[in-house]
Amino acid sequence: MxxxxxxxxxxxxxxxxxxxxxxxxxxxxxxxxxxxxxxxxxxxxxxxxxxxxxxxxxxxxxxxxxxxxxxxxxxxxxxxxxxxxxxxxxxxxxxxxxxxxxxxxxxxxxxxxxxxxxxxxxxxxxxxxxxxxxxxxxxxxxxxxxxxxxxxxxxxSIDFTLPDLVETLAGDWLSPAQLAALNERLDAKDHAGVAAIAPDYLPLIEAAGPFGRAIERLAAWDATGALASRIDGLRALADGIGGQVSLTLDPTERHGFEYQSWLGFSIFxxxxxxxxxxxxxxxxxxxxxxxxxxxxxxxxxxxxxxxxxxxxERRRLFLPIGTDAGLAARLRAEGWVTVAQLHDGDTPQAQLCSHVLTDGTPRQI
Structure with a gap:
């Protein structure tokens, strides 16, 4: 094959x-x-x-x-x-x-x-x-x-990220090459690499994990309030869906989020x-x-x-030769998948049926 x-x-x-x-x-x-x-x-x-x-x-x-x-x-x-x-x-x-x-x-x-x-x-x-x-x-x-x-x-479960986080915070004090390198090192969780470019950003690597703990760490690191609107937005999102799914946060994840702006998320x-x-x-x-x-x-x-x-699960009903067409239609209306026997040698097993119609009633095989 x-x-x-x-x-x-x-x-x-x-x-x-x-x-x-x-x-x-x-x-x-x-x-x-x-x-x-x-x-x-x-x-x-x-x-x-x-x-x-x-x-x-x-x-x-x-x-x-x-x-x-x-x-x-x-x-x-x-x-x-x-x-x-x-x-x-x-x-x-x-x-x-x-x-x-x-x-x-x-x-x-x-x-x-x-x-x-x-x-x-x-x-x-x-x-x-x-x-x-x-x-x-x-x-x-x-x-x-x-x-x-x-x-x-x-x-x-949903993992949130802030794709433009570094661009928002860095301003003009990092060159484009440094900015790209910093994003790459943060995405890879490379402590040494981040420390060599911008050591102040090291706490962002630790601000990842279960949502409640991670958002508090991110807020504590954001002393100037530059991320306040994003943090408030994430908390509002969590309040809206937190009871239905598990939530995590990785604020520096960028792989696959290159064109997203303030918010990105992955679903598992x-x-x-x-x-x-x-x-x-x-x-x-x-x-x-x-x-x-x-x-x-x-x-x-x-x-x-x-x-x-x-x-x-397959739920297929085998209809022997001579089954009334009206009965077959009613069974399909009830949700049955019906498979009609077309020749004497045909069997429910050959047609992968789970049930067979016997005396007008579906019977499990």
């Missing part, structure tokens, strides 16, 4: 494909119930315009090819968030703000990492564009938690290796250089499905 698909690609077979569809539908239905209406951008766009909106990641993760019609370079999207921003800034620029949009679709990575070998993924998410206030953040994080809970996930679930989603506040650019605040989240179905958390 080797060589059938390129490295990083895979078929999704039953029951995983059905589980993926149910997972996606529950997340989108939850978002819709909060006013997030779905958009469906194309799989590929002009590479130059898509690259501008991908910002920090640029096109390094995008598969590119030449369009035989326009003779321009196209790129297959490695992320849908940038496309949703384009739609909000162009096709829906007239829409009253904030505009709430949801989406789901495939994304393709040029390369995969050792810890995340898949190149073809399914991304699901929601974006609130036109506002990035604390109230907007509480809504977005709350929708993500509610959606995952509706999808059957338990043991949810019990039984799933690694994160299942992330989100935060960012900026959508309009033509003419006008910047618009936004906040949202993206979820990935693959790690959830790999852990088996979204795969429901």
């Amino acid at each position: 080797t060589g059938l698909l390129p490295e990083g690609f895979h078929d999704r077979l039953p029951p995983l494909a059905d589980a993926a569809a149910r997972l996606e539908r529950r997340i989108l239905d939850t978002a819709f119930a909060h006013g997030y209406e779905q958009v469906d951008p194309p799989l590929a766009e002009f590479a130059d315009t898509l690259g501008q909106r991908l910002k920090a990641s640029s096109l390094k993760d995008a598969v590119r090819f030449v369009d035989p019609v326009s003779q321009r370079t196209l790129a297959i999207r490695p992320d849908i968030t940038a496309q949703v921003g384009r739609i909000a800034a162009s096709r829906m620029a007239h829409h009253p703000r904030p505009v709430r949009l949801s989406y789901a679709g495939p994304v393709l990575k040029l390369r995969a990492g050792q810890l995340a070998p898949d190149r073809a993924l399914r991304q699901i998410g929601a974006e609130l564009i036109g506002l990035d206030s604390v109230s907007a953040a509480r809504e977005v994080v709350g929708v993500a938690v509610e959606a995952l809970t509706a999808a059957g996930l338990t043991g949810l 679930a019990a039984g799933v290796r690694g994160e299942i989603g992330r989100g935060g506040a960012y900026v959508v650019m309009h033509d003419g250089g006008i910047a618009e605040p936004a906040i949202g989240f993206s979820l990935y179905a693959d790690p959830i499905l790999e852990a088996g958390l979204a795969v429901a």
Whole structure:
């Protein structure tokens, strides 16, 4: 079976494909119930315009090819968030703000990492564009938690970060090169490296861990009050969702949050290796250089499905030859998946059925 698909690609077979569809539908239905209406951008766009909106990641993760019609370079999207921003800034620029949009679709990575070998993924998410206030953040994080809970996930936890923390505090006293190096060393929790660049920032490494303790350490370190609004915002977020999920804080985490502004967060679930989603506040650019605040989240179905958390038990009812069509319809209306016997040699076991219709009543096999 080797060589059938390129490295990083895979078929999704039953029951995983059905589980993926149910997972996606529950997340989108939850978002819709909060006013997030779905958009469906194309799989590929002009590479130059898509690259501008991908910002920090640029096109390094995008598969590119030449369009035989326009003779321009196209790129297959490695992320849908940038496309949703384009739609909000162009096709829906007239829409009253904030505009709430949801989406789901495939994304393709040029390369995969050792810890995340898949190149073809399914991304699901929601974006609130036109506002990035604390109230907007509480809504977005709350929708993500509610959606995952509706999808059957338990043991949810959220790790908050402040992606622009160092830029906010450093001002002009660090050169761009020093600032980049400091961010890198803080992200790596490299005490010696941080001490060599800016020793005053060492306490930020210790201001990480369970949310309550970490936020107090961060507040104690912020003697000038430069982070007061961010700290107040994080506390308000925690008050809104703390009873539903476990919360942690790592104020200097930047990996994967290169284009977020004051807030970023990663989402985890019990039984799933690694994160299942992330989100935060960012900026959508309009033509003419006008910047618009936004906040949202993206979820990935693959790690959830790999852990088996979204795969429901098969409940299939075998209908022997001659079963009344009206009875079969009523059973489907009651929630049964019915599988009709089509020839004498067909069996419930061959059709992976858990029940068989006997004398008009479903019986477990």
